[in-house]
Structures are given as structure tokens and as C-alpha cells.
Amino acid sequence: MNNLINGGFEGKIYPVNPREDEILGLRSYPNIAAMPETPDLAVIVVPPKSVLEVVRECVRKGVKAGIVITAGFAEVGEHGARLEREVLDAARAGGMMLVGPNCNGIMNPFEKLYVQFPPYFVPPGPIAIVAQSGNVVDALARQIMLRGLGCSICISSGNEADLHIEDYLEYLAEDPHTMVILGYTEGFKAGKRFFALAKEVSREKPIVMIKPGTTPAGARASLSHTASIAGSDAVFEAVCKQSGIVRARNLEDLLDLGVALLRQPLPKGIRVGIVTGGGGAGVLTTDACAELGLDVLSLPEETIEELSSFMPAWWSRSNPVDLVAGSSPDTSFRAVETVLRCPIVDGVIMMSIMPALRLKRPPASADEADRRRWGDNLVKAVVNVLERFGNLADTYQKPVVVASEQMFADAFQEARITQALGQRSLVCYHMPHQAAAVLAGLAKYGSYLQRYGKRK
Amino acid sequence: MNNLINGGFEGKIYPVNPREDEILGLRSYPNIAAMPETPDLAVIVVPPKSVLEVVRECVRKGVKAGIVITAGFAEVGEHGARLEREVLDAARAGGMMLVGPNCNGIMNPFEKLYVQFPPYFVPPGPIAIVAQSGNVVDALARQIMLRGLGCSICISSGNEADLHIEDYLEYLAEDPHTMVILGYTEGFKAGKRFFALAKEVSREKPIVMIKPGTTPAGARASLSHTASIAGSDAVFEAVCKQSGIVRARNLEDLLDLGVALLRQPLPKGIRVGIVTGGGGAGVLTTDACAELGLDVLSLPEETIEELSSFMPAWWSRSNPVDLVAGSSPDTSFRAVETVLRCPIVDGVIMMSIMPALRLKRPPASADEADRRRWGDNLVKAVVNVLERFGNLADTYQKPVVVASEQMFADAFQEARITQALGQRSLVCYHMPHQAAAVLAGLAKYGSYLQRYGKRK
Numbered sequence: 001m002n003n004l005i006n007g008g009f010e011g012k013i014y015p016v017n018p019r020e021d022e023i024l025g026l027r028s029y030p031n032i033a034a035m036p037e038t039p040d041l042a043v044i045v046v047p048p049k050s051v052l053e054v055v056r057e058c059v060r061k062g063v064k065a066g067i068v069i070t071a072g073f074a075e076v077g078e079h080g081a082r083l084e085r086e087v088l089d090a091a092r093a094g095g096m097m098l099v100g101p102n103c104n105g106i107m108n109p110f111e112k113l114y115v116q117f118p119p120y121f122v123p124p125g126p127i128a129i130v131a132q133s134g135n136v137v138d139a140l141a142r143q144i145m146l147r148g149l150g151c152s153i154c155i156s157s158g159n160e161a162d163l164h165i166e167d168y169l170e171y172l173a174e175d176p177h178t179m180v181i182l183g184y185t186e187g188f189k190a191g192k193r194f195f196a197l198a199k200e201v202s203r204e205k206p207i208v209m210i211k212p213g214t215t216p217a218g219a220r221a222s223l224s225h226t227a228s229i230a231g232s233d234a235v236f237e238a239v240c241k242q243s244g245i246v247r248a249r250n251l252e253d254l255l256d257l258g259v260a261l262l263r264q265p266l267p268k269g270i271r272v273g274i275v276t277g278g279g280g281a282g283v284l285t286t287d288a289c290a291e292l293g294l295d296v297l298s299l300p301e302e303t304i305e306e307l308s309s310f311m312p313a314w315w316s317r318s319n320p321v322d323l324v325a326g327s328s329p330d331t332s333f334r335a336v337e338t339v340l341r342c343p344i345v346d347g348v349i350m351m352s353i354m355p356a357l358r359l360k361r362p363p364a365s366a367d368e369a370d371r372r373r374w375g376d377n378l379v380k381a382v383v384n385v386l387e388r389f390g391n392l393a394d395t396y397q398k399p400v401v402v403a404s405e406q407m408f409a410d411a412f413q414e415a416r417i418t419q420a421l422g423q424r425s426l427v428c429y430h431m432p433h434q435a436a437a438v439l440a441g442l443a444k445y446g447s448y449l450q451r452y453g454k455r456k
Numbered sequence: 457m458n459n460l461i462n463g464g465f466e467g468k469i470y471p472v473n474p475r476e477d478e479i480l481g482l483r484s485y486p487n488i489a490a491m492p493e494t495p496d497l498a499v500i501v502v503p504p505k506s507v508l509e510v511v512r513e514c515v516r517k518g519v520k521a522g523i524v525i526t527a528g529f530a531e532v533g534e535h536g537a538r539l540e541r542e543v544l545d546a547a548r549a550g551g552m553m554l555v556g557p558n559c560n561g562i563m564n565p566f567e568k569l570y571v572q573f574p575p576y577f578v579p580p581g582p583i584a585i586v587a588q589s590g591n592v593v594d595a596l597a598r599q600i601m602l603r604g605l606g607c608s609i610c611i612s613s614g615n616e617a618d619l620h621i622e623d624y625l626e627y628l629a630e631d632p633h634t635m636v637i638l639g640y641t642e643g644f645k646a647g648k649r650f651f652a653l654a655k656e657v658s659r660e661k662p663i664v665m666i667k668p669g670t671t672p673a674g675a676r677a678s679l680s681h682t683a684s685i686a687g688s689d690a691v692f693e694a695v696c697k698q699s700g701i702v703r704a705r706n707l708e709d710l711l712d713l714g715v716a717l718l719r720q721p722l723p724k725g726i727r728v729g730i731v732t733g734g735g736g737a738g739v740l741t742t743d744a745c746a747e748l749g750l751d752v753l754s755l756p757e758e759t760i761e762e763l764s765s766f767m768p769a770w771w772s773r774s775n776p777v778d779l780v781a782g783s784s785p786d787t788s789f790r791a792v793e794t795v796l797r798c799p800i801v802d803g804v805i806m807m808s809i810m811p812a813l814r815l816k817r818p819p820a821s822a823d824e825a826d827r828r829r830w831g832d833n834l835v836k837a838v839v840n841v842l843e844r845f846g847n848l849a850d851t852y853q854k855p856v857v858v859a860s861e862q863m864f865a866d867a868f869q870e871a872r873i874t875q876a877l878g879q880r881s882l883v884c885y886h887m888p889h890q891a892a893a894v895l896a897g898l899a900k901y902g903s904y905l906q907r908y909g910k911r912k
Contacts, residue, residue: 048770071780072770075735080770118810119817133736135808139861139887146867186739210740217752218743224772225735250889251740279531279681280589283642284666284707287674296673314504314528314536316680324527352591354574361575405595411602411871419867431595433706 001026004043007107007114007121014039032057041065043105043115048072048080051101052087059094066091067115068101074159074227075102081227088161102226103158104134107141109151110177116156125150126177126262126425130168131184132157132226136210136251140182143255146415148422149262152177159226166194173201180261182254183209183245186222187231195239202244203455206261206445210248211236244448246441256434257441262425263390264399266446267346271297272439273339274320275332277352281405281432282320285351288436294443296320303342310334323355332356333388340396347399347442349435353428354404356385375413379420386426401438403429457482460499463563463570463577470495488513497521499561499571504528504536507557508543515550522547523571524557530615530683531558537683544617558682559614560590563597565607566633572612581606582633582718582881586624587640588613588682592666592707596638599711602871604878605718608633615682622650629657636717638710639665639701642678643687651695658700659911662717662901666704667692700904702897712890713897718881719846720855722902723802727753728895729795730776731788733808737861737888738776741807744892750899752776759798766790779811788812789844796852803855803898805891809884810860812841831869835876842882857894859885 001024004013014035015023022028029035032042032054042058044051044066051070058066073084084101091098099106105116109124117134122141127149131137134156141154152175155168165185172178181201188194201207213219214233240247246261248254272294276282286296299307299319307321310331316322321335332355339348359381362374386402393400406414421427429435457480460469470491471479478484485491488498488510498514500507500522507526514522529540540557547554555562561572565580573590578597583605587593590612597610608631611624621641628634637657644650657663669675670689696703702717704710728750732738742752755763755775763777766787772778777791788811795804815837818830842858849856862870877883885891 075772076770131736133734133739135734135861136736136740138734139737142862143886146862146870184736186736212736212739212743215743215746217746218739220774221739221742221752221776224774225739225778250744251887252889278589278591278594280587280592280640280642280668281595283589283668283674283677283681284592286677287668287671288706290671290673296677314532316531318676318680320677322681405591406598406602411875412868414602415867415871430599431707433708 003114003116003119003121006119008112009114010112011040032061032063035061038062041067041115044068045070048083052083052090055087055090055096055098059090059096063096065097067099067103067105068158069103069105069117070100071102073101073161075225084159084161091162098162099155100158101161104137104156106156107151107154109153116154120145122154123150124152124177126152126179127258128152128154128172128175128178128181130155130157130165130172130181132160132165132186133184134158136184139251140255146418147255147259147427148419149259149425152179160189164189166190166197169194169197169201169207173204178205180205180258181207182258183207185209185211186213186226191231191239195243198239198243198245199452200455202448203452206246207244208246208248208254208257208261208441209240210251210254244445244452246445248441249437252434253437253441256429256438259425259427260399260401260438260442261445264401264442265393265397266449267399267439267443268446268450269346270443271295271344271346273297273299273342273345273348275323275335275339275348275350276320277323277332277355279322281351282322284432285349285436286320288433289349289439292436292440294436294440297344299339299342300344303338306338307335327355329356329358333392336389336400337392340392340398340400345398347401347439349439350389350400350402351432351435352404353382353385353402357381375416378413379416382417382428383420383424383426386421386428387424390426399439399442401429401435401442402427403431403435406430459570459572459575459577462575464568465570466568467496488517488519491517494518497523497571500524501526504539508539508546511543511546511552511554515546515552519552521553523555523559523561524614525559525561525573526556527558529557529617531681540615540617547618554618555611556614557617560593560612562612563607563610565609572610576601578610579606580608580633582608582635583714584608584610584628584631584634584637586611586613586621586628586637588616588621588642589640590614592640595707596711602874603711603715603883604875605715605881608635616645620645622646622653625650625653625657625663629660634661636661636714637663638714639663641665641667642669642682647687647695651699654695654699654701655908656911658904659908662702663700664702664704664710664713664717664897665696666707666710700901700908702901704897705893708890709893709897712883712885712894715881715883716855716857716894716898717901720857720898721849721853722905723855723895723899724902724906725802726899727751727800727802729753729755729798729801729804731779731791731795731804731806732776733779733788733811733860735778737807738778740888741805741892742776744889745805745895748892748896750892750896753800755795755798756800759794762794763791783811785812785814789848792845792856793848796848796854796856801854803857803895805895806845806856806858807888807891808860809838809841809858813837831872834869835872838873838884839876839880839882842877842884843880846882855895855898857885857891857898858883859887859891862886
């Protein structure tokens, strides 16, 4: 309730509690029957053994939707599973839909509806999260905020007694605020429906997913967490491939890829050109790309020649294109553009934006104001560099994934840069393996859309 | 030279340049012969075709050590390779040791000797970096700074014409400031010596390494970067196993593990207990551990019973130990201690410190000063939680690896927390896969030391 109030919800809020007349400044009702009108949504946070009765009361009042945050159902064994079925039966008999139980609730930032239990408020934005684990929702939502972005909705689906991931997907497909869907599921209750739906939704907006339980130990853990049967990992892998779901290997990949899909054009194939401000980063990126099935191709002679026309004489004359010390700031952009223009290149990874920046640092004698100004200029300069790479990507309709060492070893400055970029749906990854994973994910999704066509 | 001056070097600096009388306020000499004394170290940044002559001049002057930052040698083909050999011959004939060529130079923070070309200054600390790639040195050093830590030395070894990674290892083994060695190599020039040396050094301090070129494309890229022959990946894997080198899969793993090795006791085996503030994080961690060969074991009945004596009734009664909502802050510490105490557990991963914190947030009405105070308290509280887990690790001589979602979605606050932790060699990782990779790395190194014994 605190979150609902602090989040700025503009509708009416009715606390219900048998012992209090007033809660957080609002008049409280002893039971649902006593409420002056039928609410659109009931958020249920009573102890597990009272949930059934509350749902029955809601049904009698005509409530059509509820979120059961309470845990202690199917995830704790047979007794809880029975209770969960009874709750479900009561809700369905009364035409009431349920989120949960055993979940963290929902955040809908566009409606200022924050009915989740952790006390933070994701701003509105283009990313939807639907996860069976409340703390995975948290981890993702907080990272999205740290990256300067926001969410269309965050759904902690819990045990999915009534509403399943399929139902949420169906909703998100039509939600105009949602541009990309990040999902975490520990198992499916209606696998065939999920598959059929994902195939269609993927043609409209990208779905990036994690499904743990890939190992026997992980499968056991998910059984005790959300009572999910992990099922065969090979089957899920095949489902992803055939339904256009991009599978992430861990939460970082999930985020990295989700953010990339907001803005990057999709590659038409797996052939990648690497332009790098540092040789080691080039080698690491090459390995990471090759491990993920991307082709760090040999550039054709005419592309090499064109690069040679403006690169320092001692450049590597191969892919990765190593900018080497002594390149002018403009060389980065020209090199990326030259490689992008090459017809057999499907996308470019640009490693290290340092050569493109060439910012003077403040002298040791600089005062606070000088340093602040320098910091402001740096943020602008980095945003400008990323915008320019983004524009090249738009022009050639090929992705340009940029990654760079964290540049100034100043955590506060880095945080400012990340936020400023995020606000423009831009991102500068840090590590070679991140850039490779993002491009590999984009290529997978691109290949699905090429096969099945994008839906308008 | 700018870095050397700004870094606060306390020895004498002699610029040498044929055209200037004064450089950055220092008297400059037209050539090395004209210098008033023999320097301890020559830093050579002349164009490639002049390097040979400069090295000859140094030898005539009696200079015993040089760093050749200049590129354009073996990495650019046969002509450069010949030049490199000539430089090497001239240096060796005169008893002069060389770092490089084709490198970024060296940072030795304890001596305030910053003779590298990028303009930043790593503070002194316990981590040594030796990498064939200057930009890998940069990426690592900057990350170390962002994490609130420092370096004993940062060596960009470049083409390794004279001094090889083996020589640096030999030095670092005896360097009293170095507690852990992070290495990046694209290939070996004296593989047998490296192997023999690594076996010994590993018994004294941990070596964590990345060797790219694991794929044919990566191997080609490293050939053009530092003229390195990548060699067989399987051979390097075997070398690591038999010499106690912990191999990292990417730069993030390298850092994560390096930092862990500063403070964590080593596990005696691969059996891991997971305590988690969130079910999803528990499942993801379980999968990540199992994928890396760790055993997320079934806890014995007496440990389950002991946990049940203080955990909420509906807890999972299995490993991962899910703290579930409703646990008191102290439950996190008691749960970790109970699992640590279990004799068949070798180490613990603690996911999410939120349940251990339970900090009140400032009310919406809080002013700037209230928020600053709240922020200060939060930093202290997080440090305190990590210290307590660190103390448990010390008491039971088993590692406790802590990871937590980024907690307050405030980038500046997160940066402060990270720095405060780093200054105490503490670390709170963010993601499940990071925690698993760290524990797996610790287990590998622990198993080596168990077999061969730690050297005093």
C-alpha cells in the first residue's frame, strides 16, 4: 500500500483489514463486503490460509482481477498445492482472474500502478518484464533503471495458478508501450499454447528469455521454488529456435540483448566486421564471436584498399580492423562506415570509443567548476559518438554494436554516461564477450524474421 | 612524459629530443650521449625506424633497461620482424633489457612511475596485471579502479621481443606488493619455462589468466596483433590444470576471480551450499554452478533441522536455502553460518543481501541532507553486511561468495557502495553466473594447492 501511494496512483485505494479503521491515512474497511464499491483489482497479501476466503469474498463482491502476493502454495508441497487448486477453483467459478500466488506483484509505470512489495519505482519505458521469480524482476528492473531506461510493465507471475506466461505474452503483444519482452520462466503449464503464441508475438516484437533448470540440480531447485517442472532443455532450445525467442544465457545477456533490440537494425546474416581501438579487444571479440557461431569474415580486397586509403600505414589489413595508435578521431567513424558498406558484412562490432573521443583532460590545476564542465562535456561527447554510430547503423540498416572499456575510471562519471545514453536508448557495452553475445542474439532474431516475416 | 610528471614521479626525468630545448618545463637533451648521467630506464617512443639507433645510443650510454612503446615491428610482417630482431640483438649485446615493443608501457603505482601512454593513474594496491595487449591492461586497470581497488604493477608486454611473460611472472612472484596476478597472453615464446615457472609461482600466489585464440578466427587475429602463435587450446588448458593457473573465460571473470582471491579462503572441494534471498536467483545460481562442475549438494538432515529451527515454517527445506519473505535480517547470517558449519559443504554462495539489510528508506518528504545521511548509512550498512559474511568465511575457513541485485537503482549510490567495499577488499557481485564462476575458480585453485601445497 505504501508503494501504491508513493508511486502516485491516481485511482481510489481501499485498504481492507479486520482490525484497523485507518491505514496510511486512508479509511480502512473490515471486509470486502463492506467496501463502498467494487474495486477493479484486489491485491491480496493475507496469510496463506486466509487467501481462499478472501478470494471468495472478492467473487461475491464482483471483483474480476486479483494479485495474490502471498506464498505458501504449490511450491511448499502437496498441502499447498491443494490449497492453490481451491483458490483457483473459487476464482474461476466467479470469473475472477488471478496473478500469482507466490509473487512480488506488478508494476505498471504508465498507470502509476505500483503494487509490488519491494519499495522502488521503475519509470515508464519500452521494456516489459515477465518473470516467475520476483527477485529476477527486481534484478532486471533495477538494472534497467541503472541503465537509464524504463519499463512498460513488470510482472512477477509466481506460481501461475491462473494466469500463465502465455496470457501475459498475449497481453504484451498488444500493449502499445512494450517494444521488447524480457521473460524468465521455470517451466510451462501450457507448452503448446506458449509455442504457438510465441511464434506470432515474435513476428511483432522481440522476446528474449531465460529458462533455468538446464541442469538436474537447477531443475530440482525450480521445483521447490515455483513448483515448476523444468522439462527438457533440448525441447526448450528447439521451441526458441522455431518461435523466434532469443534465449539468453544469463541475466546480463538478457538485459544486454533486450536493450540492443530497442534500437539496432537486425543483421541479415552472421558475418561480422570488427573495428577496434585495441588489438587485445579485437582478438577477444573475435574469439567470442566465433564461439557463438558468428563469422569474423575476411574482408574483400576493395574494402581493405578503401580502409588503407585513410588508415595509418602500419594497420593490420585484416578483420578485426585495428585502428592502432595514431589514428585520428574521425578514423573510427570512417572505418566503421567502410566496413558496414561492404556488401558481405551483416553487422559491425566497434570496440573502444577512445580513439573516436580524443578529449583533453582537465589539467591538475582545474577547480571544481572546471571539472564539472569537463564532466558535462565528456557526457555530451560520448553521447555524440554513440549517436553517430547509431546513425551509421540506421543509414546502412545493419547493427553497429559498440563496446568500450570504462573510460575514465570515475564511477560517478561512468554512471552519468550510462544514464545519458540509456535515455536515448543507446548503449555502450563494456566487454568483448558482451558485444559478441548481443550481435549473436540480434542475428538469431534477424534470421527468424527473415524466414517468417515481420508482422505490421 | 605528461603522465610521468602528473603521476608524481620523484626521480629525475630527462627528455631527449633533437628539436627542443625544453619539454613540459624540463630541460631537453638533443641525444642520449648528451645526457648528464646514465638513466635507470629509457622510455622509447620514437618512430619505428629510429628505435634501433636509439637502443644503440642507450647501450653506449650504459642504459640497462628500456621500454619500447613504439609499434610497427613483428606484428606488421617480415620487415617489422627483422627490425625487431635487430633491436633485440643490439639490446642484448649491450646488456640492456627491453619491455615491448608495441606496448602501452608500465604503471608502477608504489613507485609513482607512470610510463604508460593512456592518461590515468591506478592507485597502489595488491593486484598485478601483465598483458600482451595494452588495451586489455587499460580495461582491467580501469575496472579495478572502479571497484575501489588498486594495482601493484600494470605491465603491457606487447610483442615480448626480449622480456616475456615468464620473466614478468618470475618478478611478480617475488614482488611483496603483489597478492594476485592477472594475465593475458596471446601465445608463448618459451612454453616450457612458462609451465615450470607457473607451477611454482601458483604455489605462492594465484595466477588468473585469459588466453584468447581459442578459435581459428581468434588465432588469426592474435597473429596480426602481437605476432603470437596461439598454439593448441587443449595444450594450454592442460598447462593451466597442471600449473594451478585459473583460466578465466572473459575479462569480467578474470576480474571477478582476481578480486575474490584477495580475501576468500579456498574451498577444499566442489560442494556448494546456496543461501538465497530470492528463489529465481537460487535456481539460476544452481544451474550456473552445475554447469561449471560444482556440486549443489543435498544438505544432511541435521543441517536441514537446524535451519528449520529458525527459518519461517514454509521454507524450502533444501539446497538452495531460500530465505523467503518474512525472514528476519539475522536469518541470512544464521543460515549462511549453519550451512558453512556443515562438514560436507566446501563453500557458500549468498545471493541477495536485501534480507540482511532491512533499511528504512527516507520518506518522500526527506530533504537533501536527510537523503545524504540515508545514503551514508546505506553504504555503512552494506559494508557491515559484507564484513560479517567475510568474518564467517574466516571463522570457518570456507569461502562465502556474496552476490546481490543492485539494490537501490541509484547509480551514484551503487558506485559509492562498490568503492567502499573495494577499499576493504570486499566485493558484492551482481549476477548469479558471476558468483558461480568465482566459486568454481576458487575451487580449482584450492584443489591445486591441496595437491601441491602452498609455499610459505
